[in-house]
Amino acid sequence: xxxxxxxxxxxxxxxxxxxxxxxxxxxxxxxxxxxxxxxxxxxxxxxxxxxxxxxxxxxxxxxxxxxxxxxxxxxxxxxxxxxxxxxxxxxxxxxxxxxxxxxxxxxxxxxxxxxxxxxxxxxxxxxxxxxxxxxxxxxxxxxxxxxxxxxxxxxxxxxxxxxxxxxxxxxxxxxxxxxxxxxxxxxxxxxxxxxxxxxxxxxxxxxxxxxxxxxxxxxxxxxxxxxxxxxxxxxxxxxxxxxxxxxxxxxxxxxxxxxxxxxxxxxxxxxxxxxxxxxxxxxxxxxxxxxxxxxxxxxxxxxxxxxxxxxxxxxxxxxxxxxxxxxxxxxxxxxxxxxxxxxxxxxxxxxxxxxxxxxxxxxxxxxxxxxxxxxxxxxxxxxxxxxxxxxxxxxxxxxxxxxxxxxxxxxxxxxxxxxxxxxxxxxxxxx
Amino acid sequence: xxxxxxxxxxxxxxxxxxxxxxxxxxxxxxxxxxxxxxxxxxxxxxxxxxxxxxxxxxxxxxxxxxxxxxxxxxxxxxxxxxxxxxxxxxxxxxxxxxxxxxxxxxxxxxxxxxxxxxxxxxxxxxxxxxxxxxxxxxxxxxxxxxxxxxxxxxxxxxxxxxxxxxxxxxxxxxxxxxxxxxxxxxxxxxxxxxxxxxxxxxxxxxxxxxxxxxxxxxxxxxxxxxxxxxxxxxxxxxxxxxxxxxxxxxxxxxxxxxxxxxxxxxxxxxxxxxxxxxxxxxxxxxxxxxxxxxxxxxxxxxxxxxxxxxxxxxx
Amino acid sequence: xxxxxxxxxxxxxxxxxxxxxxxxxxxxxxxxxxxxxxxxxxxxxxxxxxxxxxxxxxxxxxxxxxxxxxxxxxxxxxxxxxxxxxxxxxxxxxxxxxxxxxxxxxxxxxxxxxxxxxxxxxxxxxxxxxxxxxxxxxxxxxxxxxxxxxxxxxxxxxxxxxxxxxxxxxxxxxxxxxxx
Numbered sequence: 040x041x042x043x044x045x046x047x048x049x050x051x052x053x054x055x056x057x058x059x060x061x062x063x064x065x066x067x068x069x070x071x072x073x074x075x076x077x078x079x080x081x082x083x084x085x086x087x088x089x090x091x092x093x094x095x096x097x098x099x100x101x102x103x104x105x106x107x108x109x110x111x112x113x114x115x116x117x118x119x120x121x122x123x124x125x126x127x128x129x130x131x132x133x134x135x136x137x138x139x140x141x142x143x144x145x146x147x148x149x150x151x152x153x154x155x156x157x158x159x160x161x162x163x164x165x166x167x168x169x170x171x172x173x174x175x176x177x178x179x180x181x182x183x184x185x186x187x188x189x190x191x192x193x194x195x196x197x198x199x200x201x202x203x204x205x206x207x208x209x210x211x212x213x214x215x216x217x218x219x220x221x222x223x224x225x226x227x228x229x230x231x232x233x234x235x236x237x238x239x240x241x242x243x244x245x246x247x248x249x250x251x252x253x254x255x256x257x258x259x260x261x262x263x264x265x266x267x268x269x270x271x272x273x274x275x276x277x278x279x280x281x282x283x284x285x286x287x288x289x290x291x292x293x294x295x296x297x298x299x300x301x302x303x304x305x306x307x308x309x310x311x312x313x314x315x316x317x318x319x320x321x322x323x324x325x326x327x328x329x330x331x332x333x334x335x336x337x338x339x340x341x342x343x344x345x346x347x348x349x350x351x352x353x354x355x356x357x358x359x360x361x362x363x364x365x366x367x368x369x370x371x372x373x374x375x376x377x378x379x380x381x382x383x384x385x386x387x388x389x390x391x392x393x394x395x396x397x398x399x400x401x402x403x404x405x406x407x408x409x410x411x412x413x414x415x416x417x418x419x420x421x422x423x424x425x426x427x428x429x430x431x432x433x434x435x436x437x438x439x440x441x442x443x444x445x446x447x448x449x450x451x452x453x454x455x456x457x458x459x460x461x462x463x464x465x466x467x468x469x470x
Numbered sequence: 471x472x473x474x475x476x477x478x479x480x481x482x483x484x485x486x487x488x489x490x491x492x493x494x495x496x497x498x499x500x501x502x503x504x505x506x507x508x509x510x511x512x513x514x515x516x517x518x519x520x521x522x523x524x525x526x527x528x529x530x531x532x533x534x535x536x537x538x539x540x541x542x543x544x545x546x547x548x549x550x551x552x553x554x555x556x557x558x559x560x561x562x563x564x565x566x567x568x569x570x571x572x573x574x575x576x577x578x579x580x581x582x583x584x585x586x587x588x589x590x591x592x593x594x595x596x597x598x599x600x601x602x603x604x605x606x607x608x609x610x611x612x613x614x615x616x617x618x619x620x621x622x623x624x625x626x627x628x629x630x631x632x633x634x635x636x637x638x639x640x641x642x643x644x645x646x647x648x649x650x651x652x653x654x655x656x657x658x659x660x661x662x663x664x665x666x667x668x669x670x671x672x673x674x675x676x677x678x679x680x681x682x683x684x685x686x687x688x689x690x691x692x693x694x695x696x697x698x699x700x701x702x703x704x705x706x707x708x709x710x711x712x713x714x715x716x717x718x719x720x721x722x723x724x725x726x727x728x729x730x731x732x733x734x735x736x737x738x739x740x741x742x743x744x745x746x747x748x749x750x751x752x753x754x755x756x757x758x759x760x761x762x763x764x765x766x767x768x769x770x771x772x773x774x775x776x777x778x779x780x781x782x783x784x785x
Numbered sequence: 786x787x788x789x790x791x792x793x794x795x796x797x798x799x800x801x802x803x804x805x806x807x808x809x810x811x812x813x814x815x816x817x818x819x820x821x822x823x824x825x826x827x828x829x830x831x832x833x834x835x836x837x838x839x840x841x842x843x844x845x846x847x848x849x850x851x852x853x854x855x856x857x858x859x860x861x862x863x864x865x866x867x868x869x870x871x872x873x874x875x876x877x878x879x880x881x882x883x884x885x886x887x888x889x890x891x892x893x894x895x896x897x898x899x900x901x902x903x904x905x906x907x908x909x910x911x912x913x914x915x916x917x918x919x920x921x922x923x924x925x926x927x928x929x930x931x932x933x934x935x936x937x938x939x940x941x942x943x944x945x946x947x948x949x950x951x952x953x954x955x956x957x958x959x960x961x962x963x964x965x
Contacts, residue, residue: 238676244675519863
């Protein structure tokens with residue numbers, strides 16, 4: 040299939056390249072920019088005038104709810120949502136049901152995803168059996184089956200000695216551990232960030248120490264084990280400062296934040312709106328500013344959507360009883376553009392956080408061209424009308440998760456087309 | 471964000487929390503309550519205001535006392551009252567909160583009085599019901615108990631008249647207390663210049679100063695020259711959660727005895743939302759003494775609840 | 786917009802004098818220790834207070850705040866800012882004289898009677914007003930009316946009290962172009 044994308048504004052966050060250029064695609068890869076290769080006759084010409092041509096987004100955390108939670112969402116609906124959001128590579132947390140701790144299960148999942156010919160799915164393997172924090176999983180077998188790294192999802196390890204052993208084991212094979220820094224006892228029962236707002240609302244608080252103490256423990260153990268770590272969903276200024284120090288020290292660590300934390304604070308909870316119930320909880324204005332700062336100075340490497348489809352039965356409940364999380368795959372790009380506009384961050388720099396940077400974190404687990412655009416790269420792209428504003432609605436969302444704090448909010452940037460492996464996989468129907 | 475308690479015309483259509491209510495609405499509630507107080511002396515203690523209306527007491531957390539005062543208040547307004555005690559755990563397995571509300575609304579409920587263990591539950595309900603249905607929060611988690619805050623304010627006004635000259639101390643487990651939060655909002659809204667909170671740090675939430683109160687961990691310091699002492703109930707569970715060592719130690723340092731009360735002004739009044747734990751937060755001599763106005767709080771509570779119901783039902 | 790009263794007879798002080806004499810005659814025929822005055826807030830309350838003093842009656846008059854007994858609660862809610870009802874005497878088997886400034890639709894009086902019956906069963910209730918302006922919507926009548934005059938719905942009549950003297954404020958909203 041030969042594609043000619045004509046007249047689009049090519050933005051390659053990996054290099055900062057930003058220019059109007061035609062793109063020529065053949066046999067699933069980018070074969071040329073600007074000039075068509077000799078004897079190239081396009082099967083399909085796409086008019087991209089006025090549109091951005093971007094690498095497909097790389098989302099470091101999206102729950103697709105299979106296996107086990109099919110009543111909430113399925114691979115079909117969620118991969119459709121991904122394409123509608125221009126996301127062509129997705130990392131899956133291991134907290135499915137059953138947990139991704141069996142190579143056979145991982146293979147089945149990868150196979151099923153591949154059959155759908157949509158976005159690439161990269162599962163994280165469970166770090167311990169059933170995420171129970173006692174027995175290390177067969178990390179080598181799981182890697183062979185397709186796991187890109189190992190994680191405990193939201194389940195906290197209570198025993199630091201187990202964490203140390205997991206680190207040492209992973210190090211032996213040069214695997215990466217993805218950890219959520221949260222102390223299980225300090226965060227127990229908490230549903231909102233400790234502070235004046237939670238106190239006013241009478242909501243049980245999670246103090247910032249839940250994050251910082253966990254980080255201290257993690258870094259101390261990492262100093263001895265020297266395993267590569269990726270820290271997931273940082274939420275506080277104090278936590279980010281620790282990450283900054285660790286990087287300065289030379290520890291092999293990267294980290295991400297959820298797009299929700301880039302935009303929202305605890306005050307947005309308003310009158311107990313459970314659409315703002317997240318794990319980790321939304322923190323204060325000062326923490327959000329520290330997140331912006333961390334994104335700009337490189338302390339934070341990437342932003343993910345933390346896509347978690349939750350249905351009405353689990354959201355339309357009093358705040359403390361509601362399930363945390365929101366739908367995010369379809370909003371990731373728009374919210375990145377919104378951040379770039381509101382905080383005056385150059386577009387390429389903002390988009391790097393959802394393309395080249397997450398790809399770099401995944402390293403050898405993904406193709407070299409993931410999140411990048413160059414001649415020879417796999418043709419995973421999205422075309423975006425950055426000037427088009429749209430408003431997410433429950434009916435308009437492709438995901439089965441209809442809950443998001445951004446519903447009803449006008450957002451900039453609409454994905455018009457998503458191309459995966461050189462094939463048009465999604466075309467926007469909204470004019 | 472417009473408060474969900476006020477309708478388009480700025481009238482009180484639900485009572486969910488005192489926080490954010492304009493002072494004139496709070497004062498109107500207290501003034502209306504005054505009109506209802508004399509009713510208790512009449513033979514016919516009823517007025518026909520809510521005749522034909524159905525009031526449903528939805529208590530997801532048990533409380534015979536509060537439920538009974540709401541029932542009396544509603545009956546004195548000539549409403550039909552239905553009591554539903556719903557065990558919170560059975561709700562998880564069976565009907566969802568909103569489904570329960572929908573079913574009751576289909577039975578022509580006009581007013582819900584709701585007590586729930588989760589902060590914010592009444593807001594969820596208020597958002598969900600039709601415009602002619604009203605919700606009164608009888609206590610949600612740790613967040614608010616607005617009718618208690620109002621009746622405490624009414625009691626203080628009855629004895630002390632002018633809010634703007636007072637120092638009020640709230641003593642005890644503020645961390646877990648919805649009464650404390652509502653009292654603080656009521657008093658600061660009505661212009662009390664100094665609201666003090668007294669307790670051990672383990673029982674005080676963070677960020678209290680932003681709510682406009684002064685924090686004391688030393689009860690003797692905190693009670694100096696106060697005009698009103700509000701004692702909060704200490705629940706037994708607190709002893710087991712690594713928050714407090716024992717009831718005896720708590721009483722020694724934070725219990726109200728005659729000796730400690732003497733540090734307050736000589737005409738200071740002592741209040742308690744009830745039920746009291748004698749010997750834990752309050753000494754019997756004080757509870758039964760001349761400065762305690764605890765029984766009157768109960769009487770005023772009925773009038774205040776009548777006022778709240780008639781105001782929201784008329785919006 | 787206040788216009789000069791087209792009726793010279795709307796002199797509140799003069800009407801009060803007429804009312805006072807009529808009430809005195811009424812009281813002469815009733816047992817003093819079993820008869821009480823009650824005024825409906827606010828205008829009726831002032832009248833009751835002044836009559837109690839002027840007629841040298843023992844005890845205190847009662848005051849009725851009928852806001853809990855109105856029939857339009859659904860429409861207007863509860864907004865009363867006047868003082869609460871006060872009935873400092875036993876109502877059972879007593880003769881009550883209810884005082885109000887203006888009798889119009891009759892709904893206020895119905896509410897007042899409903900309220901009184903929640904206090905007990907009076908032997909009789911008589912109604913004395915300064916002005917009966919017609920426009921009745923219920924079968925209610927005044928036993929004493931210092932003045933009876935037919936007013937249109939657009940016309941309002943409000944009693945006020947200043948330094949112990951009564952005064953009527955009369956307003957006519959958007960008069961029809963041709964009245965002649």
